Amino acid sequence: SINGKCFDWLLISRRSCFRAGVRYYVRGIDSEGHAANFVETEQIVHYKGSKASFVQTRGSIPFFWSQRPNLKYKPKPQISKSVNHMDGFQRHFDSQIISYGKQMIVNLVNQKGSEKPLEQTFSKMVNSMANGMVRYVAFDFHKECSRMRWDRLQILMDQLADQQDE
Numbered sequence: 001s002i003n004g005k006c007f008d009w010l011l012i013s014r015r016s017c018f019r020a021g022v023r024y025y026v027r028g029i030d031s032e033g034h035a036a037n038f039v040e041t042e043q044i045v046h047y048k049g050s051k052a053s054f055v056q057t058r059g060s061i062p063f064f065w066s067q068r069p070n071l072k073y074k075p076k077p078q079i080s081k082s083v084n085h086m087d088g089f090q091r092h093f094d095s096q097i098i099s100y101g102k103q104m105i106v107n108l109v110n111q112k113g114s115e116k117p118l119e120q121t122f123s124k125m126v127n128s129m130a131n132g133m134v135r136y137v138a139f140d141f142h143k144e145c146s147r148m149r150w151d152r153l154q155i156l157m158d159q160l161a162d163q164q165d166e
Contacts, residue, residue: 007047014040016059027077028065033091035059055100061109061122062092076114079121089125093134103134104163106156108141135163 001007018034019026026036038059045052064080096103107122109115119138126136137159144152157164 005047007045010042010044010046012042012044014042016040019060025069027060027067028080029060029062029088029092031088031091033062033088033093033095035062035092057096057100061107061118063089063121063125065118074114077118079117085121085125086128090129093129093131097131097133101133102166104160105134105136106160107136107138109138110142111138111140112143 016034016038018032018038019030019036021036023037029035036059038057040055040057043054043056063085064083065077066080067075067077069075093103105122105126107119109119111119123136123138126134137156139156139159144155
């Protein structure tokens with residue numbers, strides 16, 4: 001109940017059975033376009049007989065890459081050079097569009113350091129796909145929100161406001 005208005009709020013997460021694994025051991029996609037550690041989270045609000053739903057998905061960056069554990073705290077990501085990334089990438093987003101419709105990609109990885117090549121490759125691949133059903137936004141979460149400056153998330157919210165309303 002908020003402000004005297006009672007409603008039901010449901011939160012459901014569904015984890016994919018494809019490419020499940022622990023962090024650093026399973027990254028990227030397979031040839032079918034299944035992203036590692038993919039999770040669909042749905043929020044449902046039920047109020048006076050009306051229902052509204054919002055679905056958010058998350059998963060590993062959908063191209064072929066790995067991050068093999070070693071003695072370093074954060075191993076360097078390695079983008080595969082010997083495969084055609086676009087086939088699996090295209091399959092991933094074709095499946096996403098069929099299941100969920102228009103896509104808003106929010107990439108939260110660092111845009112410098114060892115994660116910079118991941119962000120650059122992801123951005124380049126979305127642009128080369130040239131699909132009007134897919135929009136890409138990069139937001140360097142660690143830089144923008146360092147030292148617990150959570151208020152800086154408003155920058156991202158402002159970037160996404162129009163698409164979220166849509």
